[in-house]
Amino acid sequence: xxxxxxxxxxxxxxxxxxxxxxxxxxxxxxxxxxxxxxxxxxxxxxxxxxxxxxxxxxxxxxxxxxxxxxxxxxxxxxxxxxxxxxxxxxxxxxxxxxxxxxxxxxxxxxxxxxxxxxxxxxxxxxxxxxxxxxxxxxxxxxxxxxxxxxxxxxxxxxxxxxxxxxxxxxxxxxxxxxxxxxxxxxxxxxxxxxxxxxxxxxxxxxxxxxxxxxxxxxxxxxxxxxxxxxxxxxxxxxxxxxxxxxxxxxxxxxxxxxxxxxxxxxxxxxxxx
Numbered sequence: 546x547x548x549x550x551x552x553x554x555x556x557x558x559x560x561x562x563x564x565x566x567x568x569x570x571x572x573x574x575x576x577x578x579x580x581x582x583x584x585x586x587x588x589x590x591x592x593x594x595x596x597x598x599x600x601x602x603x604x605x606x607x608x609x610x611x612x613x614x615x616x617x618x619x620x621x622x623x624x625x626x627x628x629x630x631x632x633x634x635x636x637x638x639x640x641x642x643x644x645x646x647x648x649x650x651x652x653x654x655x656x657x658x659x660x661x662x663x664x665x666x667x668x669x670x671x672x673x674x675x676x677x678x679x680x681x682x683x684x685x686x687x688x689x690x691x692x693x694x695x696x697x698x699x700x701x702x703x704x705x706x707x708x709x710x711x712x713x714x715x716x717x718x719x720x721x722x723x724x725x726x727x728x729x730x731x732x733x734x735x736x737x738x739x740x741x742x743x744x745x746x747x748x749x750x751x752x753x754x755x756x757x758x759x760x761x762x763x764x765x766x767x768x769x770x771x772x773x774x775x776x777x778x779x780x781x782x783x784x785x786x787x788x789x790x791x792x793x794x795x796x797x798x799x800x801x802x803x804x805x806x807x808x809x810x811x812x813x814x815x816x817x818x
Contacts, residue, residue, distance in 0.1 A: 604772030
């Protein structure tokens, strides 16, 4: 007796389609999922981050602000989902990252100037190209301290300035900043806020900033991304379009006051839920 074996027939299973963001989107996040100890932090999270804008991330304690940018930057693995940069994967995208803890971000055995130049040397740039880019950065940040010193010989503000210069050295498409001012004194915070705005106005580099300070988050942002408690969702995305450069006078402008007030109301609503 012979048997006839028929090929199995599978029902049509719909394949999820990646939906690109609207025109002007730089980073597209779809279905982002991340669990910690079996509990969801992000679950099927979607977000579009615009190109040539500064987006500040703000939300309740424990909602995963830093985790979000670390997942986008590839520093923390995701459990599911897809993240594209202008339709490209992370490995095809040039990024820069400024860490909160500048003391651990710099190589202590390298002089500060070599720390800043390190990404350029990784790219295989010639000495002339490295020297040219270093001169541009020194001029842009109006560096007055000696870059030939080791990082541990510098003040905290000087170390963070060098850390930002290093992140910007390769001219990244996206710059991530994880609470870059939290360990700085107020004078240095004002200085670096000013320099970041200058760099942004010159280059239009997309920036994603995590801050625990609402005033700072609004002050620097074109958009304020407000998050909920975990499992984290987008509570609101608030535009803030006062002209740059923003200065101390900006803090008393009606546009700033209104944006900060609305952000605070949304934040408090989410904390109480």
